[in-house]
Amino acid sequence: MKAFKLENEPKIKSGFTTPEHYFDDFSAKVLQQINNEKEVKVLPLYKRKNVISIAAAAVIVFALMIPIVNNYNATSKELDEATLETYLSYQSNLNQYDLIQNLDTTDLQKLNKNVAIEDETLEDILASNPNIEHLITE
Amino acid sequence: MTDEKEFIQELLNPKTQNTAFQKLLSDYQKPLYSHIRNIVLDHEDANDVLQNTFVKVFQYLKNFKGESKLFSWMYRIATNEALTFLNQKAKLNGLTSEALQTKTIENLKSDVYFDGDEIQIKLQKAIVTLPEKQQLVFKMKYFEELKYEEIAEILGTSVGALKASYHHAVKKIEIYVTSN
Numbered sequence: 001m002k003a004f005k006l007e008n009e010p011k012i013k014s015g016f017t018t019p020e021h022y023f024d025d026f027s028a029k030v031l032q033q034i035n036n037e038k039e040v041k042v043l044p045l046y047k048r049k050n051v052i053s054i055a056a057a058a059v060i061v062f063a064l065m066i067p068i069v070n071n072y073n074a075t076s077k078e079l080d081e082a083t084l085e086t087y088l089s090y091q092s093n094l095n096q097y098d099l100i101q102n103l104d105t106t107d108l109q110k111l112n113k114n115v116a117i118e119d120e121t122l123e124d125i126l127a128s129n130p131n132i133e134h135l136i137t138e
Numbered sequence: 139m140t141d142e143k144e145f146i147q148e149l150l151n152p153k154t155q156n157t158a159f160q161k162l163l164s165d166y167q168k169p170l171y172s173h174i175r176n177i178v179l180d181h182e183d184a185n186d187v188l189q190n191t192f193v194k195v196f197q198y199l200k201n202f203k204g205e206s207k208l209f210s211w212m213y214r215i216a217t218n219e220a221l222t223f224l225n226q227k228a229k230l231n232g233l234t235s236e237a238l239q240t241k242t243i244e245n246l247k248s249d250v251y252f253d254g255d256e257i258q259i260k261l262q263k264a265i266v267t268l269p270e271k272q273q274l275v276f277k278m279k280y281f282e283e284l285k286y287e288e289i290a291e292i293l294g295t296s297v298g299a300l301k302a303s304y305h306h307a308v309k310k311i312e313i314y315v316t317s318n
Contacts, residue, residue, distance in 0.1 A: 003316050004312050004315040006280075006308050006311060009257075012257055012280075013254070013281075014175075014258070014277075014281040015254025016175045016179075016181070016251065016252060016253075017251045017252065017253045018181065019251065022185075023168060026163070026167055026188075027160055030189055030192040030193065030196075033193055034192075037193060037197075
């Protein structure tokens with residue numbers, strides 16, 4: 001069979017035809033359809049209403065959540081020093097030995113400075129203390 | 139181009155809208171019909187798609203930015219409408235788009251609005267074997283005799299790519315027709 005070459009052939013038409021006078025009233029049909037679509041435009045309005053009510057509901061939900069969120073934020077504040085101290089002294093098993101364990105050299109030096117008492121003061125204390133013997137023996 | 143801008147203004151102005159749209163319809167109904175018919179193949183389907191195309195054109199005119207020509211913009215809407223229609227119809231019938239077209243071509247002989255013989259049918263059968271893009275390019279170039287530049291604007295591709303597509307399409311069609 002001879003190879004078919006499109007360009008060697010006479011132009012092949014698509015062969016599609018239309019009913020007679022098809023295009024005569026086509027534009028009228030289209031305009032009719034456009035007018036029909038215009039009348040049916042009630043639909044988007046209804047849809048928009050729906051969207052508005054959903055949006056309103058969402059806003060109300062968020063508004064109701066504001067006190068909850070505020071409350072949550074308030075309780076999450078950091079512990080203040082006094083609360084922490086009270087907790088440590090009354091609620092925990094920490095005793096002075098545990099505290100001493102955690103002291104390092106710098107802490108000890110600081111403590112030393114505070115404790116450094118002049119000799120005279122020491123003498124006064126010893127002299128005025130009636131339980132001196134008791135103190136010595138301890 | 140200024141003429142086209144004026145024409146678009148007329149289409150948007152409520153006072154001149156009707157006359158302008160009538161003109162648009164009479165200018166484009168035949169070429170767009172051929173374009174759509176070549177894609178969907180059946181006259182009744184082409185009629186539906188063409189009507190929807192013009193309704194869409196009317197609805198979206200206010201969004202038309204004038205970035206492309208009115209001509210290619212309308213062809214683009216028509217192409218999309220036709221392809222969407224084909225896919226939906228195929229889905230409804232539980233077929234692939236290609237199977238649906240093959241079936242339609244087999245029924246062409248009994249279609250009262252088809253005036254063709256064996257070679258027309260064979261050519262249509264050959265076209266169906268092509269990828270969608272090549273089908274479009276071939277139909278627009280061979281049947282509708284659009285310029286490459288026009289097709290490029292409608293399909294948003296380069297002229298070079300279109301020429302290559304058309305060349306491939308012709309080769310495949312020739313092989314199909316020779317061997318069937």
